[in-house]
Amino acid sequence: MNNYTNILRQHHLKATPQRLEIVNVLVSNGHITIEKLYEVLLKKFNSISLATIYKNINLMIENAFIQEVKIPNEKSVYELAKEAHSHVICRQCNTIEDIKLDLSQTTHLASQTSHFKIDKADLVLSGLCQKCQQL
Amino acid sequence: MNNYTNILRQHHLKATPQRLEIVNVLVSNGHITIEKLYEVLLKKFNSISLATIYKNINLMIENAFIQEVKIPNEKSVYELAKEAHSHVICRQCNTIEDIKLDLSQTTHLASQTSHFKIDKADLVLSGLCQKCQQL
DNA sequence: TATTTATTGATACTATAATTACATCATAAA
DNA sequence: TTTATGATGTAATTATAGTATCAATAAATA
Helix, strand or coil, X not given: CCHHHHHHHHCCCCCCHHHHHHHHHHHHHCCECHHHHHHHHHHHCCCCCHHHHHHHHHXXXXXXXXXXXXXXXXXXXXXXXXXXXXXXXXXXXXXXXEECCCCHHHHHHHHHHHCCEXXXXXXXEEEECHHHHHC | CCHHHHHHHHCCCCCCHHHHHHHHHXXXXXXXXXXXXXXXXXXXXXXXXXXXXXXXXXHHHHXXXXXEECCCCCCCEEEECCCCCEEEEECCCCCEEEECCCCHHHHHHHHHHXXXXXXXXXXXXXXXXXXXXXX
């Protein structure tokens, strides 16, 4: 029983090979679209169904195991749930990286000016990654 | 010739009644989905076509006259293009407000840690608006 | 005000995204 | 190892989003 089996069970999800592979892909790729996830899983399970992907992604979201990340001008990607963080995306190659930034000052200031009680900050920074800057 | 006519012409768009109303709705509502925009325009033009909405929204985006805003867990909304700003959304009533925040420190820091050349920051803050806090 | 050119609305269509039903099969727990 | 429960794959289906065509019409300009 590998370690992803435990993670899945903790979220009340049976550890099927398909799910283990989804987790595996999320751990290694980090951020992925439904479409791409299907494509990748097809390599391992040549008869996997898109319905299975959708059913699992939805279940995992319900169980707060993964979360959707909306990217300006792009399709949504999914990532394993973890502590709050922001994202950096390269507009050239679409690489997405997590980045830990302290936004407490910003949200505090925003609370004051807007009179909203703010408890979440979704930040997506766009630009060029190191590689693409050199091209 | 009202003032929206000029704005449209400056963006090389003929000032049709439908377009003037789209601008009008964007100015007063601030942020709106395609769906809702269609709904609202139908009140004024009872035979307006959804195709007209799409054609205009796309044209206006191409002409950098309006822009799409992606909101976590919600449909995209459209707003008039203006100087960079962030958004605050109420998770209860879905009200969206613009907010001007200085993110230069944050993006500068992010550039250093990520080695990305960052030129854009999309920030969506979520919480409860003043009204919904009281309910 | 006549002419050119773009826009509109109607309709049909295409594309993409997501869900359902159900028989078969696998996992987890007894 | 057996059984109950839940997951999978297939296929059909529904939902949602967006585009193309084109005749009629309106806006801009000369």
